[in-house]
Ligand SMILES: Nc1ncnc2c1ncn2[C@@H]1O[C@H](COP(=O)(O)OP(=O)(O)O)[C@@H](O)[C@H]1O
């Protein structure tokens with residue numbers, strides 16, 4: 140049962156909001172280096188699952204283990220320092236800072252840790268961090284917009300920048316909550332290309348996505364969530380052929 | 394200096410020049426006398442420090458006068474117990490107000506937003522009331538803490554440098570009266586500005602801006618934001634303590650009214666009026682408020698009668714009756730009115746106004762026929 144390749148293990152997790160059983164008996168194993176997609180209808184509990192992993196919500200019962208470390212009970216910043224980064228469903232960015240600074244901040248978190256009273260050095264003399272951030276923006280095709288206020292970016296660019304903010308930390312596990320929602324077809328395709336590119340870097344990813352085109356072009360494994368339960372999981376082909384999935388999700392919505 | 398960019402260096406040198414030359418360029422405004430100039434320096438320091446917490450980090454404290462007051466008391470105690478020299482008094486005041494800020498900040502920062510503001514207000518009012526009641530042995534209550542001829546001044550006594558006559562603070566034996574006092578305070582304002590500038594441009598300052606902008610993102614990015622906010626709180630508390638101590642140097646009488654909520658509110662107004670989050674804005678706000686306070690609070694009815702004298706009989710009395718509400722004791726009414734206007738029409742304060750005007754000129758020069766660009770520049 141214990142697979143040595145499993146890096147993230149969500150074990151017997153339940154989450155109740157009052158009477159609502161948002162997550163029921165979730166058991167999810169994500170293998171190192173894989174892209175694991177979570178799909179399911181609206182309100183299925185997908186975001187709640189990510190919130191439990193990242194420490195935003197405490198599960199009612201159950202544990203989350205990442206590479207031998209129990210995440211449950213840790214603070215979000217501690218979980219990030221273990222190597223987990225997240226792109227949110229609605230972008231969480233520093234709206235009134237420049238795009239460049241948005242990307243430099245996470246790089247500093249990675250280098251300096253959770254707290255450093257680093258006030259005598261000028262930011263200008265942080266040439267290493269600066270170069271890293273510029274390269275990252277180049278990678279996501281946003282270098283030209285580095286001096287803009289992040290809040291004035293288009294929706295698609297905000298998401299792309301948030302992705303860059305996560306990637307610059309070289310996380311071991313990247314969680315993506317609907318990274319292409321609200322994007323045009325063109326932006327969606329660029330994002331898929333970007334995600335494919337980072338896939339080749341061997342980063343483990345958990346991705347929530349509505350767009351089946353995105354899911355089937357990226358995922359190694361898929362788990363299907365409906366009403367707080369995992370009703371199916373497996374390779375994309377296995378999931379596609381599963382009649383339960385057809386009925387609960389694929390057949391209806393798409 | 395190497396770590397400073399060209400623009401930062403220019404800003405710093407320009408600021409230094411403007412401050413040191415104040416006795417000259419304030420002459421035409423009738424404000425070039427030491428007493429007022431010293432207040433410009435002192436409240437400039439207070440506002441620069443306050444801005445580190447409010448402007449950079451986004452935490453609005455309504456209780457910073459407590460640290461100002463503690464700085465004053467600490468300085469006067471240093472004059473009484475240690476030495477009449479200003480340097481030990483400054484150091485002692487900064488340390489004591491820093492420790493006090495650590496205590497209050499530790500508790501208040503458990504909350505954010507309006508709850509944080511209310512906690513700081515409550516602590517400051519508590520300090521104010523304690524200064525009048527339980528703590529009278531330390532604060533001397535309503536009379537205020539004063540220097541007397543029979544203060545021990547152990548350090549001075551040990552050095553055998555006893556002063557004859559009424560004790561007044563000095564610097565290395567030199568008097569700090571008049572313009573010497575101004576330059577003493579000016580040195581500290583310039584230093585305070587320099588440190589604030591370094592903090593603003595450092596990685597630490599960037600984290601503070603990140604916390605103001607999106608604390609949730611900071612947490613998910615791996616930062617423990619608590620110690621950052623606490624550090625900002627303590628630093629701004631130390632600035633307030635330094636300002637309070639300087640006020641005690643120029644006028645060695647510490648009273649509890651310096652800790653009152655109106656004094657806490659005043660530094661908020663200064664910062665917002667000038668432009669929260671900018672480096673020079675809070676200083677300009679402090680200068681303007683202290684300048685106009687000086688003018689408006691000195692106006693009395695006789696002066697108003699003379700001013701409105703050109704109006705027909707009766708009408709001038711009406712105008713005097715109306716305007717007298719805004720001057721003298723009523724100066725706070727004017728201040729409140731100006732504040733409302735600023736917040737409604739120019740929420741970024743005077744610095745935003747300056748930026749808008751500069752922007753207008755730039756656009757006219759660069760491309761007279763292009764419409765306003767949608768791209769807004771980042772800070
Ligand atoms: N913090 C919360 N408090 C109460 N109910 C919540 C909370 N977060 C999510 N829910 C509820 O849990 C269910 C699952 O939500 P969510 O995980 O956001 O679904 P989705 O799969 O669309 O991401 C929904 O019914 C939602 O209303």
Ligand SMILES: [Mg+2]
Nearest residue numbers: 185186187228
């Ligand atoms: Mg969701």
